[in-house]
Amino acid sequence: MSNAPVIFITAAEASGDAHAAGLIEAIRRRVSDARFVGIGGPAMAAAGCELLEQPVSRAAMTTGAFAHLGYFYKLIRRTRRAMDEYAPAVHVPVDSPALNWHLAKAARKRRIPVAYYIAPQVWAWAPWRVRKLRRLTDAVACILPFEEEYLRIRRVNARYVGHPLFDSLTESEPADIPAAAASGQWRIALLPGSRKSEITAHAPALVSVMDGLARRYPQARFTITAIDKSAADTIRNSIRRDDAQHPLRDLPIETGNTAEVLKRSHFAVTASGTVTLEVAHFGVPMVIFYRVSKWAWRLAGRWLIRTPHLSLVNILAGKDLVPELMPWFGRADDLLDAAERMLEDVAGMERLQRELLELVAPLRVSPPGSAADNAAEVVLGVMQ
Numbered sequence: 001m002s003n004a005p006v007i008f009i010t011a012a013e014a015s016g017d018a019h020a021a022g023l024i025e026a027i028r029r030r031v032s033d034a035r036f037v038g039i040g041g042p043a044m045a046a047a048g049c050e051l052l053e054q055p056v057s058r059a060a061m062t063t064g065a066f067a068h069l070g071y072f073y074k075l076i077r078r079t080r081r082a083m084d085e086y087a088p089a090v091h092v093p094v095d096s097p098a099l100n101w102h103l104a105k106a107a108r109k110r111r112i113p114v115a116y117y118i119a120p121q122v123w124a125w126a127p128w129r130v131r132k133l134r135r136l137t138d139a140v141a142c143i144l145p146f147e148e149e150y151l152r153i154r155r156v157n158a159r160y161v162g163h164p165l166f167d168s169l170t171e172s173e174p175a176d177i178p179a180a181a182a183s184g185q186w187r188i189a190l191l192p193g194s195r196k197s198e199i200t201a202h203a204p205a206l207v208s209v210m211d212g213l214a215r216r217y218p219q220a221r222f223t224i225t226a227i228d229k230s231a232a233d234t235i236r237n238s239i240r241r242d243d244a245q246h247p248l249r250d251l252p253i254e255t256g257n258t259a260e261v262l263k264r265s266h267f268a269v270t271a272s273g274t275v276t277l278e279v280a281h282f283g284v285p286m287v288i289f290y291r292v293s294k295w296a297w298r299l300a301g302r303w304l305i306r307t308p309h310l311s312l313v314n315i316l317a318g319k320d321l322v323p324e325l326m327p328w329f330g331r332a333d334d335l336l337d338a339a340e341r342m343l344e345d346v347a348g349m350e351r352l353q354r355e356l357l358e359l360v361a362p363l364r365v366s367p368p369g370s371a372a373d374n375a376a377e378v379v380l381g382v383m384q
Contacts, residue, residue, distance in 0.1 A: 005031065005383065008088035008112070009038035010079065010103050012055045012096035014194060014227065015274060016118065017041030019164040019372070020094045023117060024049055026376035037086050039079060040094075052082055055099070072099060080106045090383045092117055097129075104136040115382040116140045117375050119158065123150050124307050124315075130154045138382045141375040144316070145362055159378055162371035163363035165277055172263045174283030174353055180266045181346040186220040188213065189261050189284065193271035194227045196234050201291040201330070202271050203238045207251070208332035209269055209339055216340065223265070224251055225258045267349070269339055272326060276313050277363065280356040285349045287338045288313065289325040317359055322352065 007027065011020045021043035024036050028048070036049040041056030053075055076099070083091070083106060091107035093100030097120035104114045114137045122130045123146075133140065133156055140158040142148050151158035180186050190210060192202040203224070210222045226232035232255045239251060254261050258275065262268070262282040270279055272290040279286050288311040309315045310326040323338045342349060365371050 004033040004035045005089040006035045006037055006086045007090055007092060007379070007383075008083065008086065008107070009036060009040065009044065009049060009092045009094060010096075010100055011038075011040040011044065011094040012099045014041060014056055016095040017043045017056045019118060020044050020049075020092070021047040022164055022167055022370070022372035023092070023094070023375050023379070026370065026372040027379060029373075030376060030380060037082065037088065038092075039075065052078060075099075076102050076106070079103055083107060083110055083112060088112055090115055090379060092379055094118055095120075101132065101136065108136055113138045113382045115379045117379070118143050118164075119147055119151065123147065130156065139378050141378045143363075143371065144312075146316075159374075161374035161378065162365035163277065164371040164375070165274060166281065166360070166364040167370040167372055169259060169278065169281050172282050174357065175264060175266045177266055177285075177349050177353060178346060181343075184217050184219040186213075186217055186267060186343065187265045188220055188222050189265040189268040189270070189279075190222060190224045191258070191268060191270035191275055191279070192224065192235060193273060194231060194275075196231075198271055198291075199226075199231060199234045200238045202289075203235045205291075205330065205332040205335055206269060207239055209336045212332075212336040213339060213343075217343070222252050223261045224253045225261050226253050226255045227258070228256055231255070267339070267343060269335060272311050272324070274312065276311055277360055280313055280360045283353040283357045285322070285342060285352045285356070286313075287323045287325065287335065287342060289328040289335055291330055292327040294329055313356070313359065317355070321355060321359070 009020050011017045017040045020040055024047040027034055038049055039053045039055055040049060040051060041054055045051050055075060090113045093104050093116050095118040107114050116137045119140045119142045120133060122133055140151060140156055141161045142158050143163045145160055148158045148160040190206040192199045192206055213220060224235060226235055232253045235253055236251060262279055262284055265284050268279050268284045268286040270276055270286050270288055272288050276288055307315055311324040314321050314324055325334055325338060
């Protein structure tokens with residue numbers, strides 16, 4: 001039998017799968033004989049991880065999530081058995097606390113060290129969860145600058161490693177906003193999100209915004225982003241259901257190419273999430289929104305959420321840097337009004353472009369290092 005250390009990695013969503021793959025590659029550069037086992041998606045598999053299950057494909061389909069509860073219950077039980085079988089040197093949960101809390105707890109019971117990568121955002125909502133994070137981890141690799149201090153004050157062994165999103169993003173020249181304003185040839189990106197439930201909730205309103213802005217700026221060009229073909233199909237299907245007059249309309253969807261879309265964009269209307277940092281990286285002024293139900297917000301949301309701002313961009317800035325419609329209850333006219341106000345203020349958009357570029361600069365690790373390299377050091381430190 002091999003004496004190579006087994007590193008057990010668990011990810012449940014596409015973003016976590018991608019970041020886990022980068023971490024695997026960074027660890028392998030340091031420990032060439034390391035063996036990686038876990039649950040995740042295609043990126044982890046391509047990086048050489050032996051996958052027991054691929055829950056990532058289910059995470060993209062959160063509509064009808066209760067139908068998947070049985071699957072995840074069985075997944076947790078199988079993962080526990082795998083921990084017993086492989087006796088890993090360390091467990092690395094990546095994001096997705098809804099699943100990874102259970103798996104980290106299983107690792108702790110088996111006296112397997114736990115190095116959490118991409119800390120659960122306990123500072124944003126239900127902050128009492130920090131006690132669970134402290135209890136279930138040996139170390140936490142944080143990807144937002146303020147998280148290290150926040151967690152260390154609360155006796156969590158945390159280290160800021162940089163944001164892995166910026167390990168793969170290339171530098172770009174921000175688009176010329178004054179020229180677009182003078183000609184009316186705006187290039188506008190519309191980002192509905194990546195999960196099926198997000199797309200279904202957001203895409204119809206984004207198409208309404210596109211139609212409204214096109215009437216005012218007939219020379220404008222629009223692009224709706226989709227992470228893959230499945231997401232593109234969901235966008236089209238949600239519009240067909242929502243728009244009986246134009247069931248077969250040709251939508252300007254670009255698939256799997258968000259970075260290139262943002263490179264050439266002057267403005268974006270985007271669902272809240274990590275993608276807003278990518279929008280900021282390319283210096284694209286934006287309006288951020290996210291749909292929630294009124295009853296859920298009134299019942300729990302406004303009591304659980306403890307931050308004055310809800311979008312990552314404004315949280316990092318510590319102020320209302322960009323308009324955020326959160327909570328947003330589905331009125332497309334609210335999005336259109338916010339977009340029109342921003343496009344009318346060209347000087348404000350230029351200023352915002354500069355501020356966004358400055359805001360995300362600290363998230364990028366200076367070459368030749370990377371966030372994945374720093375996270376690898378955290379994991380190896382726990383193993384040793």
